[in-house]
Amino acid sequence: MQRRALLGLAATLPLARPARAELSRIVTVGGAVTETVFALGAGAQVVAVDSTSLFPAAARALPQVGYLRSLAPEGLISLDPDLLLLSDEAGPPQSIAVLRAAGAPVAMIPDGAGAAAVRRKITAIAQALGQDGSGLADAVAADWAALDAPIAALRPARALFVLSAARGAPLVSGRNTHADALLAAVGAENCVTEFQGYRPLSAESSAQRAPEVIVMMEHALAEAGGIDGVLRATALSVTPAAATRRVVALEGSYMLNFGPRAAHARRDLAARLHPAANLPALPARPWV
Template sequence: MRRRALLGLAATLPLAARAAERRLVTVGGAVTETVFALGAGSQVAAVDSTSLFPAPVRALPQVGYLRSLAPEGLISLNPDLLLLSDEAGPPQAIAVLRAAGAPVALIPDGAGAAAVPRKILAIAQALGLEGRPLAEAVADDWARLDAPVAALRPVRAIFVLSAARGAPLVSGRGTHADALLGAVGAENVLRDFTGYRPLSAEAAALLAPEAIVMMQHALAEAGGVDAVLRTTALAVTPAAAARRVMAVDGAYALGFGPRAAHARRDLAALLHPRANLPSLPARPWV
C-alpha cells in the first residue's frame, strides 16, 4: 500500500523535480555545454572527450571520442538518457544502442546563426525543460553583431585544421570552420570543395589568404607560429608575410553552442583589431 502511494506521489511530482533524479550521458561539446547552460549540469554522469566546458565536466568519467563510441561502455553506465550529437558514431554503435533499448536522443549538429537556437531547443525538449529563454538570449547576442560585422571589409582567410604533417589540411564549404569565418567578417578563400583537403603551395599562392586561423592545440602540435609559417604551402602567402596567425579554442569557436555569439565577437576582434564592435552581455553560461 505504501509502495503504491509513493509511486502515485512520484507521478504527480513536477517534471523538473523528477528530472533532477536522472543520470545523463552527454556526447558532443555543444550538447554538454547546453545541458549545463539549461541548469541540468548536476544530472550529467559522464561525457565524451570533446566535452571540455564548463570546468566541472573535466572531472567526470569519459566515454571516449564522439565518433568512436563503444556501446557496451555507454550501456554499462545505466543512463536514463543518452544525449548524443548526431555527429556521434560510428553508425553501428548507435544501431546497437537503439537495438538494446537504450534511451537515445540524437541532437542535430549544425553551424551558423540558425543552428544555435535550434540545437538549444532540441536539447531542452529532450530534457523536458524550457529552452526558449536561453535560445533567445544567444540569438539576441548574435544579432547584435550582424550589422557591425557586415560593415567590415572581409579579410581573406583560411582555416587550417592541421599543419603538423606535410601539406596543411584546410577547410572548404560545409564545415563549421567555413561557417565561423563567414560569421566574423572573413572570406574563406577555399570555396571550391566541401570538407577538408590538403593545400598545395601553388593554390595558396594563387588564393593569397591574408590571415590563417587555427585551433590552439593544432598550432601547438605543428610547433607554433614560426613552424606553421615555414610550411611550404603557407610561407608564400600574405598571411605569412604579415605573421597573421589567429589561434582559437576549438570547442569555443567551432561548437556553435551557447557561447557562439561571444566566440563570434572574439574572433571578429582578432581579425579586425580596429573595428568598433559592440560589447555583449555577461552571460552565466559563458
C-alpha cells in the same frame, strides 16, 4: 556480418531503464550538447561525457565514454543512464543501432553551424530534458544579432582556416564545414571554395589564393610549433599572411561548437581579425 554481430550484442545487454520524470543520470556526447546541458542548469545530473566535451571545466572532471565517432554501446549502457544525449555526429551507426535495440533512452541532437543551428540544438536538448529552453535560445540569438550589422560593415578579410599544419601539407577548410560558416560569420572570406570539407593544400594553390590571415585552433597552432612553425610550412610561407605574420587562433571548441557560447566566440574572433573595428560588447552570460 559486423552489423548482425553488433545487433546480436544488443540482445545480451541489460535493457536500459525507462526514462524517469526526474533525470538523474545523463550521458552527453558532443561538445555543444554538453555545453548546452550545463547552460540549462542540468550539469549536476551529467555522469559521463565524451572526449570532445571540454567545457565547462566541470565536464572535464567527469568519466569519459570515448570519442563521439567511435562509441562502445556496452560501455554507455553500463552507465545505467536515464538519458543518452548524443550529437547526430556520434557513431558509428552500428553502435547507435545497438543502443536503440537495447532500449536505451537515446535522444539524437542535430548538429550544425550558424545561429539557426544553435537555436535548434538548444531547443532539442531542452525538450529532451523536459525544460523550456527559450530563455537560453533567445539570449544567445540576441547576442548573435547584436553583431550582425557591425560585422556586415567590415571589409571581409581573405582567410584560410588551417585545421592542421604539423605534418606535411596543411589541412585546410573548404566549403560546408563549421570553420567555413565561422569565417563567414566573423567578416572573413574563405579563400578556399572549390571543394567541401578538409583537404591538404599545395604551395601553388596557397599562393594563388593569397590569404591575408590564417585562422587556427590553439592546440593545432601549438602542435605545429607556434606561428614560426606554421609559417615555415611551404604552402603557407608564400602567402601574404606569412609576410605580415597574421596567424589568429582561438580554443577549438569555443570557435567551432556552435553552442551557447557561439555569439561570444564570434565576437572574439571578429575582434582579432578586425582589430580596428568597433564591435559592441556582449553581456557577461553565466554559461560563457
